[in-house]
Amino acid sequence: MLKFAPYLLKTLWRHRARTMLTVSGSAVALFVFCFVGSVQHGLDSLTSQSESTLIVFQANKFCPATSHLPQDYDQIISKIDGVRDIVPIQVFTNNCRASLDVVVFYGVPAAKVRTIRDFTLVEGSWSEFENSQDAGIVGETVARRRNLKLGTKFSVGDVKVTVAGIFKSSNKSEEDYVYTHLDFLQRTPGMDLVGTVTQHEVILDSSVDPNAIARKIDDRFRGGPVETDTRTKGVFQASSLADLVELIELSHYLGYACVGLMTMLISTTTFMAVQDRIKEHAVLQTLGFSGYLVFGLVLAESVLISVGGGVVGTGLAMLTLAGSGLSVGAEAVTIAFTPSVKLAMASLTGSLAVGIAAGLFPSIAAAQSNIVDGLRQA
């Protein structure tokens, strides 16, 4: 087949405008495919990361507002082998559903925030936060969105907080949260929460099996006083994102639709190329080219165009994704658009498959065409 490479490449070059347009169209399609795929990938990495952190939630509850666990469960859980640390957390949110403006309060024992998170304060001070009951530190994203400054008092529902600091985190999704004192949030007027928390965050030794510990915790509290449902942080986040996951899956179909469109585009181009060269293919067959060889040559044309578009589109998408750091947020979790080698490989493999699928029918048509009729064409 390599012997025919000059013929193939010169043929594509002869119709370079058409070739370039089709390659560009394919590149756009695969660019979109990679973008959509990267959101899916970000979601996947959310659910797989945080393996060594468990979230203990009340069994059969889904919104933070309805989960109530005894705070002193922390004493029992901390004695389990493999548990390095445990933090009782009260969560308060203004909206349980997926939304673009969700404010999430995390009530945590004030001194613990510094140890369990990697926050850097860009404004304010830790001592101010730790020494003042109604103080809160807010992530940069919330601060920007709600225009919060140091010392601002702001309230969501009955919760009134004074901004004592603004923080940055290596985990961008954390910057969507407000951290307050645990007991402050528990004493919110109208909510009788003293002694209970929404969840416990359990930090494990890296060597242990998180699922085994999760089972151990749930078994310990089976039958009361309050049953628990313990999952890794990743799985927990994925289930709280359920609504958004559906949207992401929908957009995934749009990615596939783009690939379908690309198939038709390349198919059209290849059909045109075949129709332009009915006589040429008849001449080749007269010289002794078999139907299989003509089939292979036309298919190779289609595959070259498709993979060419794949390389360009995938390359541009990966560069853009790596450079822009886009993300989409909802409720308590943020999903980052994540480029990856795996995604790039999937996209390139896809372009190869598209080339074959699109070229199949034109190739068969060319291979089976009648030689004498072809020669009689003007």
Added chain:
Amino acid sequence: MLIEIRNLTKTFQKGDEIITPLRNVDLDIDEREFVSLMGPSGTGKSTLLNQIAGIDKPTSGTITVNGTEVTRLSRTRLAKWRAANVGYIFQTHNLIPVLTAYENVELPLLLLPFSRAERQRRVQIALEAVELLDRASHYPRQLSGGQEQRVGIARAIVTDPTIVVADEPTGDLDSTTSALILELLQRLNSQLGTTLLMVTHDTDAAMVAGRQLRLDDGRLIADSATRLTEKKDESRSA
């Protein structure tokens, strides 16, 4: 005998009308023969040529070339047979426009088990035979009509085929160029021993061949009645 054609019939259906350009044709062609085929336009000369070249199948009858009954070969085997045994010279050269003269001539060799060096040797010999070695790197659009036709002839002889067929090879050329092409064909036949079957409607052109045939109303008539084996009327009606 190199080529034996027996009882060859070809019919076409055009709407309700059935056309029979070849009716029980018998023909023998010997090795190293140069045969011309004349006749009015639309009588079936190309159709007969195409049966012999193996790019079309007869309705009935057989063609045997060098012991191979080509009319029985499958489409793929027939392609393979053509690559090794047939050189086809078209009325319009039908060169591949994106390929140079050299690449055009090399094309049929790519189908046969030749090394790169052997291919190069053969292309050079073929281009030399048509006196176009100096135009090897030219594209068809950079050549004159006569030069294009000579490249087409080089492409037809480069594999050293069993038979070369030519369908009105001078039909598109002026008289001076035609004479040149005819002389070239005659030289290929006499010097290289190429077996040639040429369709033409030009009597002068036909005269360069060693034997002249005429096709009329589906039947072959010998112009110079050497070895024509026409069916007797009795056997046809039987």
